[in-house]
Amino acid sequence: MASVTDDFDAFYAASYRRLVGQLFVVLGDLNEAEDVVQEAFTRAAARWPRVRAYEVPEAWVRRVALNQAFTVLRRAKRQLRLLGQLAPGREPPELPSDVVDLLAAMRRLPATQREVLVLHYLVELTLDEVARHLRIPGGTAKSRLARGRRALARALGLDDRREDVHRA
Amino acid sequence: MLDDRLRQQLARAAEHGAEAARPPEPTAIRRRSRTRRWRRAAAAAATACALTGGLVVAGIDRPPEPAAPAARPIGTAPASFLAGVGGRVAVVSTASGKVVRYLTQAPAGQGQFYFALSEDRGTVWFSDVDVCGHSGIYRVSYQGGAAVRVDRSANAEALTVSQDGSKLAYRPLGCHGGGPSSAFAVLDLRTGKTRRWAYSQRGEVLGPMTWSPDGRHLAYIEFFGNGELRTRAWLLDTTGPGTSLAASRPLPPPDKGCQVRGLAWQPGTGRLAISEACPTSHQLVVVDGPGGKVLSRPLRVDQSFGGLHFDPSGRHLLYTTGAPGIPFSARSTWRWDGTRAVEIGRGYAMPTW
Numbered sequence: 001m002a003s004v005t006d007d008f009d010a011f012y013a014a015s016y017r018r019l020v021g022q023l024f025v026v027l028g029d030l031n032e033a034e035d036v037v038q039e040a041f042t043r044a045a046a047r048w049p050r051v052r053a054y055e056v057p058e059a060w061v062r063r064v065a066l067n068q069a070f071t072v073l074r075r076a077k078r079q080l081r082l083l084g085q086l087a088p089g090r091e092p093p094e095l096p097s098d099v100v101d102l103l104a105a106m107r108r109l110p111a112t113q114r115e116v117l118v119l120h121y122l123v124e125l126t127l128d129e130v131a132r133h134l135r136i137p138g139g140t141a142k143s144r145l146a147r148g149r150r151a152l153a154r155a156l157g158l159d160d161r162r163e164d165v166h167r168a
Numbered sequence: 169m170l171d172d173r174l175r176q177q178l179a180r181a182a183e184h185g186a187e188a189a190r191p192p193e194p195t196a197i198r199r200r201s202r203t204r205r206w207r208r209a210a211a212a213a214a215t216a217c218a219l220t221g222g223l224v225v226a227g228i229d230r231p232p233e234p235a236a237p238a239a240r241p242i243g244t245a246p247a248s249f250l251a252g253v254g255g256r257v258a259v260v261s262t263a264s265g266k267v268v269r270y271l272t273q274a275p276a277g278q279g280q281f282y283f284a285l286s287e288d289r290g291t292v293w294f295s296d297v298d299v300c301g302h303s304g305i306y307r308v309s310y311q312g313g314a315a316v317r318v319d320r321s322a323n324a325e326a327l328t329v330s331q332d333g334s335k336l337a338y339r340p341l342g343c344h345g346g347g348p349s350s351a352f353a354v355l356d357l358r359t360g361k362t363r364r365w366a367y368s369q370r371g372e373v374l375g376p377m378t379w380s381p382d383g384r385h386l387a388y389i390e391f392f393g394n395g396e397l398r399t400r401a402w403l404l405d406t407t408g409p410g411t412s413l414a415a416s417r418p419l420p421p422p423d424k425g426c427q428v429r430g431l432a433w434q435p436g437t438g439r440l441a442i443s444e445a446c447p448t449s450h451q452l453v454v455v456d457g458p459g460g461k462v463l464s465r466p467l468r469v470d471q472s473f474g475g476l477h478f479d480p481s482g483r484h485l486l487y488t489t490g491a492p493g494i495p496f497s498a499r500s501t502w503r504w505d506g507t508r509a510v511e512i513g514r515g516y517a518m519p520t521w
Contacts (some may be wrong), residue, residue: 008198009194012191012197013437016189016191017189020181020185020189021181021184023185024181024184024185025181025187025334030189033185033189034189037189041197042197044203045197045200060361099177099182102180117174121171121175121178122182153170158173158174
């Protein structure tokens with residue numbers, strides 16, 4: 001039988017990169033994405049016997065990492081206000097231009113819209129699940145997704161004329 | 169359709185982030201968690217003492233600070249590596265390509281081409297290849313000193329040590345032209361016991377092998393085919409009940425027209441790097457663990473790959489290139505950090521770090 005430690009290590013090995021990828025899209029900065037994911041795993045390790053019993057432990061770690069991401073973004077916003085300027089997030093080298101464009105477009109969106117976009121499109125949660133995950137009303141999730149989607153499509157030059165958001 | 173486009177683009181960006189991520193070892197995460205718990209407890213104890221008018225304990229049995237676990241693995245390659253030079257095991261400088269010191273004496277047999285280095289880079293195991301079995305497996309410090317024979321019976325090649333340093337896998341060699349009785353042997357370095365696996369009915373011809381990070385599986389290459397030599401990669405569960413290679417399961421086949429040349433499991437990630445010789449080029453393929461999908465093909469080289477070895481951080485790869493069949497003296501040794509490859513020099517046999 002696997003020990004608790006083995007259990008955590010296996011979970012960590014299986015989830016770390018996936019979560020960094022998701023947080024990378026939210027934050028647009030790989031270092032910050034790794035920092036918040038590592039912080040979330042550190043907290044998960046501290047309470048692993050409880051977290052492992054959850055139906056989807058990865059969702060718990062993602063939630064903690066997203067909260068951390070908001071702290072990072074708030075800190076950046078405060079610095080922006082105080083300093084009047086903020087250096088753009090460091091972009092990892094050798095990204096294809098379309099990925100760079102996407103990350104730049106995401107950075108221009110409010111963080112609340114970014115996380116809904118990531119949860120819906122990347123994690124493939126339905127709108128109901130997104131709302132439950134973020135503990136927000138379903139209507140709020142839907143409007144954030146619609147606004148984020150529209151803004152992202154416009155920034156990327158994609159056609160956003162289509163039926164309303166339907167995945168609920 | 170817009171949803172699909174957005175989904176694809178977001179997934180592509182996330183894949184780039186996931187691919188570039190460098191996870192620290194889980195032990196570092198657990199250690200950080202423990203340290204933080206201790207600090208909270210110490211702060212709470214100090215506060216309680218202050219509130220109750222007691223003395224603040226100065227001599228708390230403080231656990232040692234973690235050995236500076238880097239948030240990400242250190243970005244420099246190891247300063248030296250092991251290689252066979254003139255039939256002896258040598259420590260070679262990564263920067264200059266010069267021999268720093270020899271760890272063994274002049275060979276008694278054909279030479280010491282097979283060796284393995286523990287993950288803490290403290291211990292080297294090597295075999296002195298002697299066709300008639302008068303040799304054995306030895307242990308010597310990476311810093312040098314006297315070699316100690318750890319297994320008299322073994323006449324071995326393709327030594328590889330598990331990442332936790334507890335198991336040494338090797339292929340027993342035959343004598344007087346006869347084939348060895350077993351295909352693989354795993355020496356438990358803690359108990360001294362050896363477990364062996366027999367050939368299956370196919371009578372496999374075996375190539376390089378590598379341990380999985382958990383020390384459970386051995387991935388290995390088999391050569392087969394009449395006329396044109398072909399290869400395939402297999403996975404053997406060394407904790408399973410089987411006693412022959414028939415218990416192995418196949419790894420995903422190489423790209424069409426390509427042959428597998430080398431395998432290296434990346435520490436800390438569970439990813440497997442596979443070098444392939446293809447009709448027009450030679451490539452490194454990274455798969456997501458055993459049976460997993462192909463994640464990337466990050467490196468192409470002009471000449472055929474030889475051995476592959478990751479450093480303990482999993483960030484730096486040591487490999488050789490050269491036309492198939494040429495002697496070690498003509499092969500080039502390279503290091504690659506994921507972005508650029510730097511040639512170290514020529515003439516090293518089986519470079520390992």
